[in-house]
Amino acid sequence: MSDTPAKHVTHWIGGKPYDGAPPARTGDIYDPATGRVAGTVDFAAEAEVEAAVAAARDAFPAWRDASLSRRARVLFRFRELLTEHRDEIARLISAEHGKVVSDAAGEVARGLEVVEFACGIPHLLKGGFSENVSTRVDAYSILQPLGVVAGITPFNFPAMVPMWMFPVAIACGNTFVLKPSEKDPSASVRIAELWAEAGLPDGVFNVLHGDKAAVDGLLHHPDVKAVSFVGSTPIARYIYETAAREGKRVQALGGAKNHMVVLPDADLDLAADAAVSAGFGSAGERCMAISVVVAVDPVGDELVAKVRERVARVKVGPGDHPESEMGPLVTREHRDKVASYLDGGVAQGAELAVDGRGTPVLGGGDGGFWLGPSVLDRVTPEMDAYRDEIFGPVLSVVRAGSYDEAMALISANPYGNGTAIFTNDGGAARRFQNEVEVGMVGINVPIPVPMAYYSFGGWKASLFGDSHAHGTEGVHFYTRTKAVTARWLDPSHGGLNLGFPTNG
16 A cells, blocks of 8 residues: 555645645645545745735736625525535545544534625625715715735634635625645635636635745735634734734634533533533534533532533544544644643642543544543642643533632633533523623533624634624624715806815
């Protein structure tokens, strides 16, 4: 059997695969289920960044002036093609990320919701109009695109997170350069092919692969007017500060430490189901994963017992195995780092309620980046397992003596992405949604990701910039408002008047 990689992924620039000079650098694409190299991806240097931005810049004038009806038709066709190829894209994601195919298909479905939202762009871009603000003078506002915009997206959702950005940006009349994660690049190129099939003009959507060199090239390029980012908080801060210094508009969504509060009156079976699903789905590699369960006395022991029962039934295996419920982690290095929190937590005083190391893997799992669902109980705020964004299948359980203690814990945390409360008390739930300093709140819902017509984003160190993703905030981010004051004189205007205009 040959060890030659079977797959080669290159950039998509100007409506076709990039055909410029061979790359100076490439990266390996792994199959996380086996640990083997499955292919290579080209890394962009300055020439490729310039080519992608130039293609987008050249395509912008015509796309900006395309009618709203034409834009909507392309979007509707793209939606149809994406729906037809949903399973294919899900399998591409599963093969390179490791998540199970059903989870990957769900990711594509959530991205499709944003495409469907963007299909309503003729309504979303309506401005305002005031007649006769002065004598025979009208005033109105119009929303216009920015130009070339860029999206820099993470490995954990190679389809959904880019679709938080580019459907709205393109619908608004911008042209787009996507820099996806180099760990799982194939889905973005397939999506680019579907855009071309849908009739999107060449250069409106481009894909640029690579690492920090590609990112910095986009951040510093004078023709890139806005940058959207989703990833860790340190990188989000870097993206925000660097792009803002260059005078660009920026939305940078950072990391998370999402708490799920379980009050004593909660349905503990429902809460345990939610904790396991939200903690270990996609191997915990979600910015909206529940990573901390705050059990309010006296339910901690019973809740942990119920979680352990459910974790024991989770089937871990390759993403394409029909029985798999949780796949491997994305890289060996990441798996090792996540696993280190188990011994580290115990050394700092936590109890290892469930050890995912050595979890049986469907099909054997030889060589893959495996770590089963793991639970650390009696975690306290000074422990590394609590303070760090682990981004893997490690669920921490913190014991709290009261609602107020649980709320203080969340308020003191530097992150503010998502949170949830499980209770049957409507008053407690209403108080929680009012008081908690977090951008997205679930009430008996563990992963409160908003629908596409609302906007996604957190507070505190989970967001840099003042704009959330998709929804109406996404439309506002990808447009700028122009105010127009107009007078059309009739034949009886009576001649010139050089006096200072007043609101007569």
